[in-house]
Amino acid sequence: MDQDSERAQFVDAHWKTLVQRVIMVMAIADELQSDGMLEWEPYCKIKAAVTNQQKMRELYEVLQSGGDQVKSAFYSSLEKHEPYLLGDLGSIKLMGESLADCLNKYKMWIQKEYEYVTEYNSLPGENVLLSERFTQPLIIMRHRERREREEEMCSVGESFQQLLVSRNNADKDSSILDALFGADSKGISPNSVILQGNSGNGKSFTAQKIMLDWASGKLCKVEFDCLFHLKCKEVNHVSGEQSLTELLSYNSNLTSEQISRILQKSSEKVLILIDGFDELRFSFSDFSDHLKLKDLSEKAPREASLKVLLMGHILSKTSLLVTTRSTATNTLDSLLKHPKRFTEIMGFSEREVKEYFQKFFQDEELFIKAYEYVRSNETLITACSIPVICWIICTVLRERFSEGSDLTSGLETTTSIYVDFVCTLLEHHSQGLSQPVPTLLRSLGQLAERGMLDTQVLFEEKSVDEMVSASPFLCKFLFKRRIRKETMFSFMHLSFQEFFTALYYISQEEREFLDKLTERFHSQTQSYLSLYLDKDFPLKYGCPEPHFLPVVQFLCGLSNSEVSRSLQEMYNLSVPSFVQPQLREWILDMSKSGVYSYLPFILHCLYELHEKEFVQKAMEAWLELDMSWDPLSRTDCWALLYCLDCCPHFRSLKLNFAASELKMLQDVLCRTPKLGLTVQNVSDTDVTVLLSALGEGKQLGELKLNSSCLSDQSVQQVLKALHKQKKVGGLQISVKSITADTALILTDFLQSCSKAEWEEISLSTSDVESLCSSLRLFSFEGKLVVNVVRLCLSIQNQPSLSEIILNCPRSEASNIDIKSFTESFHNINCIAEESVDFDRNLHALLTLLTSMSGLSALNLSVPFLTETWASRVLFLVESSPKLTVINFHAGSWCSDGVKWLPGLLLEEGIKLLKESAKRPECIVNIRGFRCSKSSERCSRHTEHIDQLSCNQRVTIQFCGDQCTEDIKLKLVLPDEN
Structure with a gap:
């Protein structure tokens, strides 16, 4: 068999595979047409076909009609343009390295290139390990609603952290690729993923981490044979026409031919990571739909190559991960192939902030010192949800530590950190700005002020377009509004809106600055403002509107000399000399007026000013x-x-x-x-x-x-x-718990301390097994008062004796046995009144009370005044000769210690007290609800005793044989004697 026949047989045997896998179809067709093996009409049909598979089918029809000679020419061209494909099919033994060797070398190259990061302030040749900086951010796998955005914008500190964690719905313990490309609840895995994030939120770091993990063999459920990283910043510098394989080779050690072979072999197992889509300096709208590339090797403008990749016109089975700011998400969404998924980097919760600081400092002592500093500032810990702010703060603090400076003496104010952040974004995340920096900052400030005046954190697209061009400080959101989509913008957080408002105010002329602030400081007194306004210092005598306080705080920070100098040096922004004197005069006036409600805010203003001598002057007041x-x-x-x-x-x-x-x-x-x-x-x-x-x-x-x-x-x-x-x-x-040992400690304390050392000691517990719920000792009119309480857990489980308050001379304090007293109190509340031991335990308590020689007054709180309890009161009157007052309250304290559950004064108890002889020197007061019905009186405890019309609040006083009854309009509690 001659060579042409052998080659023709090979083509026929593998034609189905060739249709599926040949990528360089047009290059082969061009060569065949040039050699006279392909007529013009079939050539045009091949060129007009949309996909490579369709092109190959058209070409195979020509091969069939052309015989062995044309098929042999096709085979020769295939050897030239698709050698690796022929190698995979077993026709020839390829010289050089295998595909596996190529990939292994590529992975080793990635590990070397991606292991380190270059920071914003790195000196030449200075690098940092990615593992010392990367902390996996929270990722949300859905769009948020408008209400959710507003909540996040306006929350700070702990409430903000809770919102962040609640929004996150990606598995923190899974790999990033698993989170992004894993199947959803319906079992669908995406072909393309949008990873949105604000400036400085770590999109590029995340991309670098994904590449390094893959090259390092980190296991994940979603497997890819190969990853390519296309950096849009580099694409901007590419000139001339480029094929897609050439674009992909810019950030790898692979040749275009090797990339082509990898994509031929397993395109469905390849991930192309397009990083920084929003940074592309061209528009895809310039290319009409009919401009569609046919294969990987076809050269075209970079825009066209990227567009067909994003839309899936070539490499339709290849996975795409595209990172972008929110401002370009809408454009990207219209290009990407299906099925696609939207995800968003939320940044760091406090857990990730802590992890980042720990990795950055590594030294445990420095880590704790730095983290506690940031954790102590609600605004900063909120801002640290932005990873780049974590880096700024850590970098600044590390410098302070290296100088041996105390954090409180250094200038790490909230304002100074925000200024550093603005400068970082302007320098490293603002390529291609259409406005000069001072103009941009002023425009942002005008927008921010409008929002502050209208208490608005989301802005309509039209109002933003009128004031600000593209900016790294604004976020773009899409919301559903009935049957249409609505585009809105916001600052990264309300605190940045407040900061830019302050930055806008310092750009004003003096008169305009004072007019704007005077209106905010005297908004409640406009009608008579001219009567007392200090013309030289118009902010005096006023208080800023509550929502405007953070703006004033940022103004104080901006007027600090070091912060002001930084703005001047970097962006030629000077803080006018009239700003600080106006703020100082207002602070001094507030300090002298002694308005305690504004004291924390004044302290924050002083901290932001960071001027030691002025702080001393203000604090003197x-x-x-x-x-x-x-x-x-x-x-x-x-x-x-x-x-x-x-x-x-x-x-x-x-x-x-x-x-x-x-x-x-x-x-x-x-x-x-x-x-x-x-x-x-x-x-x-x-x-x-x-x-x-x-x-x-x-x-x-x-x-x-x-x-x-x-x-x-x-x-x-x-x-x-x-x-x-x-x-x-x-x-x-x-x-x-209040135990016997606790009571013994108090007994020892009473016996060892002098009269003037203390005024009150109060212990409380929620332990139901405790001797009591609270135990309080205090001085009152030269007497020692001992108050012991058992709280009521429910109306069905009321203590038999919920409270005792006893008075005795202070001189007798050392003779009181707190331990025996509280144990006796506890014992009678541990058993039911129907128990045979109840009377014995209660008698022991009453006997203990009568043994206190100095006992002068006594309060008892019991659910009901019964005949039995009336007889016990009479026993105390007769057995305690120095006792001058007994107050009996029908009711119990509820478990919250605040609400009083009122009880009943039963007629048989009242009758016994009226008819019994009593010492005239001892007054007995009984308080509670008494049923006014002549028959079938209320006798059971309910939660609604006070709501029954037949029950009246009464105080009945017994003094010797005299009895007086007083109907009360309000409930008198035990401590209101």
Whole structure:
């Protein structure tokens, strides 16, 4: 058999495979036509066919009619243009390396090239491992609704973190490719994926991580034989016509021929990653639909090559992953082939921020120091959802650490970080801006101010187009609105809108600046503004509108000399000299007026100003810093710490904060001689820091440890610390349980302390097994008052005796056995009144009370006044000669400790008290609801006793033989005696 026949047989045997896999069809057809083997008419038919498969079918018809000679010529051309395909079919033994060898070398090249990143501030030859920077961001696999966008825009701190985590619906533990290309709930896997993200959100880092993971053999469920990375920044610099294989070769060590072979062999197992679609400097609309490339090797303008790839006209089975900013998502969506999926990088939650900081610093001590600094600022921890802000903050703090500087003394204000962020985006994420930077910033500021004035965070497309051209600071959203789509824009977060508003104000002339701010500071007093307005300092005597406070805070930060200098050096933006004096005068006026509700905000303004001498001057007005009405946030504590560090001799503080801030404030508390502290969520592990902060010899107005869970040992440590103070106004502690040991500790405390050392000690617990729910000791008119309470869990489970309050002279305090008293109280509430042991246990308690020689007043709270309880009251009257008042309340405290569940005064109990002889020196008051019906009176407890018209609130007083009854309009509670 001659050579032509052998080749013809091979073509016939493999014609189905050739139809499916030959890519360079037109190159072969061109050669056959040039050699006279292909007539013009069939050649035109081949060229007109849309897909490679259709072209090959047309060509095969020509081969069949042309005989062995034409088929042999086709085979020769196939050897030249598709050698690897012939090798796969077994016709010849290819010289050179195999496809597997090519891929292995390609993977090794990627590992080497992608292992490191070059940072914005890297010096020549300076690189950082990707593993030390990359933290996988949260990815959402759907479009969000308008309401969700607005919620995210306006949330900060903890609420923002909760929203981020709730929005994320990608498996955090799966690989990125699994999350993006895995099958959905209907079992459909996408052919193309849009990965949207704002500027600085980590799209390119994510692309680099995907490439490195694949090359490093990181296992994932979605398998790809090969990945290609097409960087749009590089495509912008490509000139002339290029084939698709040539474009793909720009960012690889593979030749166009090797890429062609890979795509021929398994195009359905190939992923092409197109990074930065929004950065392309050309429009796809310039190419009409009839311009469609026929194969990979056909040269065309870069726009055309990319368009046919995106639309799936060639490589229809190849997967595509395209990263883009939101501003280009709509254009991209109209191009991409189906089935496609929309995903979006949400950025970092607090968990990822922590992971990023840990990777960046590596040194555990520096990591904790830096992370706690950011965590203490709600605005910064919110902004850290943007990965590039994490990098900026870490970079700035690392520099501070290397200089040995204290964080509070350095200029890491919120404003300075935002300025760094703006500069980073303008330098590295704003190629091709159509406006000069000052013009862009002013336009953004005008848009931001409009939103602030209208309390608006989403802007219509028309209003944005009128003011701002393309900007990395704006996000574009598509929403469904009835039967159409609506395009809207926003800033990355409300805080950036506030920042750009402040930036806009400092670009104004003095008169316009003052007019704008005066309107915001005096919006409530416009009608009589001219009567008291200070013409030189018009902001004085006013308060900014609540939603405008962050803008004022940013203004303070921008007027700081270092921040102002940075803006001047980088963008020739100068902060006018009149800005800072106006803000300073307003702050001094607010400080002198002593408006405590604005105190946290004033501290933040002082922190942003970061001018030590002025901070000292402003703080002089606060003789006593009282911030105890609401718990301070971490941000508040940080601002407070800076301001107090500027004033080391501050005398008096009243603060309310979480135990997690104790370490931060420890030094300040130690050196302040007069303290009043409310600390939330204190645990046993916090007690050592707390006691160190208290120190010795202080005037401790009060110490409240709320929502805590302290053990007996910790309570004992705190009580011992009180002995070391000059004066203690009160101590309130939430404890794990009030046990016999707890009561013994209090007994010992009473016996060891002097009269002037303390005014109140109060313990409370939620433990139902405890001796009682709360135990309180306090001074009142020279007497010691002991108050013990058992809360009512439900109306069906009321304690037999819910409260006892007893009074005795302060001098008798050391003789009171708190342990025996609380144990007896507990014993009668552990058994039902019908039990045979109940009377015995109650008699033991009453006997204990009568043995207290100084007992002068007693309160009892019981669900009902029955005849039996009336007889017990009479026993106390006769057995306690110094007892002058007994107050009996029918009812119980509910489990919240606030609501009072009223009870009934039964007629048989009232009758016994009226008819029995009593000491005239002892007054008995009974309070509760009394049924006014003459017969069939109410005798059962219900939750609606007070709502029955027959029941009246009454106080009945017995003094000797006299009895008076007073109908009350309101319920009198046990502590209102």
